[in-house]
Amino acid sequence: MNLGDLNAQQLKAVKTVKHPVLVFAGAGTGKTRVLTYKIWHLIKDKIYSPNEILALTFTNKAASEMKERIQESVNCDNVNVGTFHSIGARILRKHISYLDDRYNSSFTIYDVSDQKALLKEVREELNITESKELNINFLRSQLDKFKNASMSVEEVESKANSFEDKKIAEVYKRYSELLLSNNAVDFNDLIGMPLKLFKHSNALLKKYQQLWKYILVDEFQDTNSPQFELISLLGGKHQNITVVGDDDQSIYGWRGANIDNILTNFKDTFPKAVEIKLEKNYRSTQRILDGAWSVVKNNINRAEKKLVATKDLGEKISLISTGSDEDEANAICDSIKKEIKINKTPFNDFAILYRTNAQSRIIEQTMIREGLPYRIVGGTKFYDRKEVKDVLAYLTLVCNPNDNIALKRIINFPVRGIGEKSITIFNDLASEKGISLFESLKSCRDIKLRGKQQDSIEQFYLSINKFHDLLETLDCKELIRVLLEEFNIENYYKNNPAEQDRYNNIQELKSSVDHFSEKNPGAYLRDFLQEIALYTDLDGYDNSKSHVALMTIHTAKGLEFPTVFVSGLEQGLFPLIRDDDPSDQLEEERRLFYVAVTRAMERVYLLNAQQRRTFGGLKRSSFRQSDFLNEIDKDVIKVKPYKTVRIKRFVRSGGKKTFQISRTVTQFDDFKKGDQVQHNLFGVGTILVLSGTGENQKVGVEFDGGLRKKLIVKYARLKKID
């Protein structure tokens, strides 16, 4: 590393230390570079020592990449780099009981499905299971809203006027009580509770202000109000804070991200802030940037800026309109094959992006049929699988016996003959005695149950307790093995031929525990559980493998690919608009489009379909093309005609003559007569004759200077010049 590697603006961002710094860093302008160079600079020039630096990111992937780069450059691993949520969890592990002494450091982090399970209980308790309006998803979104706005239960209660609002307030209250008695927190609490901690204890705040003397924040445009408040508190005293972000890439408004944090709030809170704009783009061609900009510039709420490419103009953006989602997928696969044929591009140069996860299905099927290797990043996560969650619930309960959600999940798995009725009995007993549900299992002998049930409950209770006592002495690696054995979980799957996938997933879980335990010697089981709770599928994504990457645009943020396909450019899908849309939602969709296009280094394909199957093929809906395609600068677009021809082949089966659609051939000719082409050796030429198609296409070319050559497209590295 060398400060000479940086351009003037980057250098200024790195060297400005004694002021708050706000860096507007457009896509591909070296945002991560500025952050890592700055940390390197702070450490190397002994301005701060590594453990005095706190760097916050939004994804684990960004955090570990930054860690790695710091490790390489200054060879130290004690810089505090982490996601907001993981740093929050770390603070809570130390101090959570200060907030309420019924909490302890073994608390569980609830994910969405745990939250839903808890809300289900609340709905039953409050007798609102009949209400369609107060459904679980709605309630969850309300709780999210409250917590993103740092509203306490009391505040919500006092503002509730209508019957419905009062019910929602009741839900919030009961939900919070149950979290407490379960010794559990939700995702929002990982930010909200440390914030509360610092607000309540000035001594603690001071301690952390002295501990973390320099703060850096990545993707600052994605911060929500509690996150902004948290860094304002931590950095407010010493004012040593650098935030880096791009308002054009703010795409998490629905999660509470407040774009005003980067546009105005930072400058209001830190009036001495130095503002720096990075507008030199090192990633994309000028046409790609122009195309992306021509759409996002229609937003009203944005800071005025325009990226300049350091690369040349590049190729035009291709627009392919197809008749159906199947054809869209075909067009993508054909285009990939063609690029591979002509340019010898490896598979991992391509990314296929979409607005919703549901779109991946048809593309995936087509990729399989065409024999193209692919990898879906994100979507349903490994740790969300039922069997994996079951085992995790065992581990969770062992760590935190107060966790009723975990307990209920496994009390009858594998089957112990304990149903709803028995649980109610234990529940009553627990509230009568004022003990946890788990503790109430101890008294199973005093309860009207069949002897067999009593035996199995007693066994269950004693075993969980035993593992709980072993937590400190047994390594996670061994613990999971003994546990799987003791509760007969592994055999349950192993002996059932229909459950082999699940058995394999359990094996994979075991190896992920091993991996964790080797990477973090001496770590507790609860640390593993925390890592999993904050894990996303992106974290395991390795783009060095030769696969085409399929993911949502949200997941793709921060990544780059030579060639990017953006599918589903249809009004209603992208932009995805609902009936009750607030107008600023369209602006966020535009930013999402901007993010999608600026992932590309060399080539962009925009695709849409007139008809698309929804609800797994049951319904077919028609769409008109996306408004974004009207907004985009026509000069950077090249419309590619595309049509498919289905070949019907007659087959005989059992005397009956039927036909099959054997293959979809796409008329997507690679070269036409008269095309201008570029050859590595022979230079520029014109195509005179053509023969064969697809794999075997041959061309006769006359190159400048009169040289005539006959070439096989597959081997000649011909490039078409637009």
Add this chain to the structure above:
DNA sequence: CTTGACGCTGTTTTT
């Protein structure tokens, strides 16, 4: 208490 069949409903994006 468990199992299986059936009908309903919902599709944004994720730490």
Add this chain to the structure above:
DNA sequence: CAGCGTCAAG
């Protein structure tokens, strides 16, 4: 097309 809840039968 799921994933859920409900219901009836074993």
